[in-house]
Amino acid sequence: MAAQNDPALSDIAVPPSNLPELWQATASWFSIHSLQILIAVGAGILIYLALATLRQFGKRFNGRPGDTIGLSHVIGRAVSRTTHFFMALVSARLVVSYASPPPMVLKTVIFLFTIAAVFQAAIWAREIILGLVERKTVGDDIHGETLANAMGLIRLLVTVGLFAIAAVVVLDNLGVNVTGLVAGLGIGGIAIGLAAQGIFSDLFAALSIIFDKPFRRGEVITYDQTTARVEKIGLKSTRLRAMSGEKKVISNANLLQKEITSLHTLEQRRVTFSLGIIYQTPDEKADAIPAILREIVDAEEFHFINAGLVRFGASSLDYELNFDVPQPDQHDYFESRHRVGLAIWKRFKAEGIEFAYPTQTSFTAAPDGRTIMPYPDSVYIDGKRVSPLA
Template sequence: MTANNTAAAVEKTAKVTTESFQIQLQTLWNDSVAWLGSHWLQILVAVGIATAIVAILHVLRRWGMRLCEKSVGPAGWGTILGRTIARTGHFFIIMLAAKLVAGYANPPEMVAKTIDFLFTLAAVFQAAIWARELILGAIEKRTESENYHGEALLSALGLIRLLVTFALFAIALVVVLDNLGVNVTGLVAGLGVGGIAIGLAAQGIFADLFAALAIIFDRPFRRGDRIHYDQTKGTVEAIGLKSTRIRAFTGEERVISNKQLLDKEIQNVSARHHVRNRLMIGIAYETPPDVLEAIPAMLEAIVEAAGAHASRASYEAFGASSVDLVLEFDVPGDDVPASNAARDKIIIGILRKFAAEGITIPYPAQTAFTAAPDGKLIYPYPPEPQEVPDGRP
């Protein structure tokens, strides 16, 4: 008995819905016929204006296509804008023209509501298409650098395109349903909960993906750069969707996830414009003060002759067996072997200059004193002779 009642209720509901739809359709037809009969001149004028609007919009669309065809080399903002304009749909163009002239034609309420609904539908999804083209165009523009060509990271653009498309069209669908009067609160809550669940389940993958995007936009390093992080030094060979491969200077390939890599302090050696070297030089205490005063200028001249720039040449401290001097100089560029060659040239030049000037770099020296049984010190060298008043020793 209960099943029969349920089936009857469903059948009755379907019948009522069908009859209601037929009544609305009949009302729309009758109103349209009456409108055409009473406003035919206004309708003709509106159709002419709408045709002109459609033609103008199609001209703009073709201009966007030609702008894309003329682009050579990496995509610029002009190309991205042209591609966005070229993605304008015919349905949106027609509904935009209809919306602009609908007020002049004074259509009946049912026709006006239909135009409003179709225009909203076309405008929302067209805005999603435009936004997708602009976002993806901006991402592709950032990856057009030649140092990113051929990397596995470029294959991530397919996944990025899918994620961006899904997000934008999901928002567009919610907006359309809301304009239809559908309660989208539950749908939005469900999408939010589902997104949180997916994010928690794949947080490691998404963290590495967003880290890869950070590498694209922030560019802390590129393929081919020499970097230092933690205790590792090497050359970046590949930047992938999840990890980065680095060829260590000792020969092995090291793989580290993008998130862990960006969490560390990274020193981009390739980005430096000079290599700084530091030398500690000891000068014998027996060196005359005038010579000590002239030594920093000597060292600066030697550094400049080697093609480097002296940033500091000054005395540091009194050492155990010498006056300690610090020499710091910069070699232009980021080539470490060239820096080492310049450093060797400077060291040899210092030794030659000191030998010519009679300046001594002393060995570490220490003097030991012993004591006699009576407590007197026994010197390790003969005592100096004492002079008598008449000048004889």
């Protein structure tokens, strides 16, 4: 192009040292490349409008609060967070070379585009991460305030982390040596992590409870020797109400380290009775005990599992009964066990089946070692002396 040999352009090739020279170089550029500048501006506006249309299209996939969030919703949400500053710089970067700008203008556009692209990438990454997290919690109103606090904290941590990385990238593109800065941030992060290790441990445990859902508020759980109803899941601790009425507070990290049994999802709950009868029970009555127990359970409209002799005790024949109580949330487990236990006691009493209790028999020996009856030589009945063996 003939304009490349223009003396005015040769002056533009050297960055002006002061504002008058910069103004003169810019004016010369406008006068020489006015048509190219107009075409570039028009193309830039079209690119900006296309990006704005794409941004508006992404808003359609955001969904409404409470809706099921899919990957399309997450991507649409990220696209809808595209900033106008980024769209304008993208348009300028794509068309600036066509207008043959002065080096200082080109360098400025590239620099601003780099900043806009880095921070826009951080915004997109934040929205994608938060969108994926919300996929695990949308429509879950069980945790209430805890979930809102957790999401606020996650948003803060993700935002600070991503924008800190973006700032480091921008500084590195400016030619700043960020090695010392990154090392300092790393050491500072380690120090803060060690100082707040317990807090972060409980915090991440709370997030694990919220997202993994091993149990929820209102459920009855058992851990160690405690059975309690979950009242509140906080960011540091979980509050429970024991069956005996006491309020229990346990840290989230400590709670997740235990074996937890949730009674909420049970369709039925197993009840076990251990029964001991005396060895003197007649054979036919000992044989009939499983059938008797089944009749009692069926009469109470519970689900009979099994019953039978399980061991020979020190002073009793030990039987075991297993049955299930359906819908344990609607039926009082303890009341059901009481009713069946009382029915067993009444039925055994009517059948003449005696419950065993610890007994001990003593044998008396003579001086020569012979076993003798532990009775006196004679007893009196109605005033008459009779033999004890009579």
